[in-house]
Amino acid sequence: MTTLVDTELLSDIQRFGAADVSACFSCGTCTATCPLSDNDGTFPRRIIRYAQVGMRDELLSSKELWTCYHCGLCSDSCPTEADPGEFMAAARRYAIASYEPTGLSKILYTRPVIGSLVATAVAAFFAMFMYASHGPQDAASLALFTFVPEGLIHWTGVAVMVVMALSGVVGITGMARRVARSEGVSLQSVFGGRAALARSGAALWAALGVESIGQRRYREDCKDDQPAEPLYRRRWLIHALTIWGFLGLFSATILDWGLALTGVKETGTPIPLWYPSRLIGTVAGIAMVYGVSMFMANRLRQVNRAAQHSTASDWLLLVLLLITGATGFFIEVALYLPDAPAWGYWVFLFHVAVAMELMLLLPFTKFAHAMYRPVALFFYALAADKSKQADFQTD
Numbered sequence: 001m002t003t004l005v006d007t008e009l010l011s012d013i014q015r016f017g018a019a020d021v022s023a024c025f026s027c028g029t030c031t032a033t034c035p036l037s038d039n040d041g042t043f044p045r046r047i048i049r050y051a052q053v054g055m056r057d058e059l060l061s062s063k064e065l066w067t068c069y070h071c072g073l074c075s076d077s078c079p080t081e082a083d084p085g086e087f088m089a090a091a092r093r094y095a096i097a098s099y100e101p102t103g104l105s106k107i108l109y110t111r112p113v114i115g116s117l118v119a120t121a122v123a124a125f126f127a128m129f130m131y132a133s134h135g136p137q138d139a140a141s142l143a144l145f146t147f148v149p150e151g152l153i154h155w156t157g158v159a160v161m162v163v164m165a166l167s168g169v170v171g172i173t174g175m176a177r178r179v180a181r182s183e184g185v186s187l188q189s190v191f192g193g194r195a196a197l198a199r200s201g202a203a204l205w206a207a208l209g210v211e212s213i214g215q216r217r218y219r220e221d222c223k224d225d226q227p228a229e230p231l232y233r234r235r236w237l238i239h240a241l242t243i244w245g246f247l248g249l250f251s252a253t254i255l256d257w258g259l260a261l262t263g264v265k266e267t268g269t270p271i272p273l274w275y276p277s278r279l280i281g282t283v284a285g286i287a288m289v290y291g292v293s294m295f296m297a298n299r300l301r302q303v304n305r306a307a308q309h310s311t312a313s314d315w316l317l318l319v320l321l322l323i324t325g326a327t328g329f330f331i332e333v334a335l336y337l338p339d340a341p342a343w344g345y346w347v348f349l350f351h352v353a354v355a356m357e358l359m360l361l362l363p364f365t366k367f368a369h370a371m372y373r374p375v376a377l378f379f380y381a382l383a384a385d386k387s388k389q390a391d392f393q394t395d
C-alpha cells in the first residue's frame, strides 16, 4: 500500500486546537501514563507520529483517535510539554471536519467569527420561518401549538432530521470505510453468517450500551478526577448526565409524538407533571441543564486539562444545549401559571428554533463525536474479540 505524505498535516491540525506536538520525541511517557493504552504500547504516541510525518490517511483511519477521553494525564506527564491530550482533541476536531464534505465543520471549528454568524443566522432563519406562519395567542390558556402550528413544527422537524441523518450517514460511512480498511474488516466478516452476526452484535452492545451509554471506561479507566472530588463534580458523571439528558428529551419528544399518532392524546393537551412524556422530559431536562452548566463552569474556571482549551464550536454546542434545556423549563413554568403569559409564546418559538438548529448542526459541531465514537468503539470491540480468539488458539 502506498502511503501519501501530507506535509501540511501537523499545521492543519494545529488550526483545530492549541496543541503543538512538534517537540514530541516519542519517549513513550504518555503511553505509560495513559489508562487506555493497551498491549501494543503505541497509544497515543502513534497518532502523534502520524501527524508529525504527514500520514493523513492513517490518522483518519485510526479507531484509537476516538477512544481517548481527554483526561489529560498524558499531558501532565509529558517531559516536553507537547500536550498530547489536547493534540488528540484537536485531531478529533480535524477528523470530524475531514469526514464531512460540506466544509461547515471546518468553518465552525477554525473561523469563530464566521461560525458564530452562521449559527446565529441558522437560529434566526428557523425563528422567522416559524413566526411567518404563527397563529393567534390565546390569552386564557397557553395554546402553544396554535401559536406555532403543530404541523409546521412536525414537518420542519422531519426535514431537519432527514438532513441531519443524511449528513451523519455520509460522515459515518466515510469514517467506517477508512477504519474498516485499515482494520481488515469486511462486510462479510461483520454480516456473513451466524457467528459473524453474533460477534458484531456483541461489539455493537459493547460500543453503544456499555461504553457510550454506560461510560464504562470513562468511569473506570480515566482517573483524572482527584479521589477527593465529590461525585457530583466527576467529569464522567457530568458527561453522562448531558448525554442521558439529551437522549431523554429526545425520547420524550418522540413519545409525545407517538401518543398523538396513536390517538392517546393530542399534542399540546394539558397534562400533569407525572404524565410519562412530561416526567421523562422534566427529569432529562434537569440532568442535561446540570451537565451542561457544569461543563461551562469547568471551562470558564479551566479546572482540568480538557477544559483548558475551548473552541468556538465547543461553546456553540454547550450554548445550544443549555438554551434548549432552559427554555423548556421556562415553558413548563408558563404552562402552570394561571393566566397565559405572552412571554411563554415567545420563549416557545425561540425554544423550537434553537432545538431545530441543535439537531441540524449535530453532524458539524462537537456533537459529532457522539456519532463517530460509537463507530470507533465498535471496531475496537471487534479487534479485542479477534485478539482474544487468537490468544485462545495459541493457548
Ligand code: SF4
Binding pocket: 023, 024, 025, 026, 027, 028, 029, 030, 031, 045, 048, 077, 078, 079, 080, 081, 082, 083, 084
Ligand atoms: S510523553 Fe510527550 S514527548 Fe513523550 S511520546 Fe508522549 S507526547 Fe511525545
Ligand code: SF4
Binding pocket: 033, 034, 035, 036, 037, 043, 044, 067, 068, 069, 070, 071, 072, 073, 074, 075, 084, 085, 088, 222
Ligand atoms: S488524554 Fe487521557 S485518555 Fe487521552 S491519550 Fe491522554 S491519557 Fe490517554
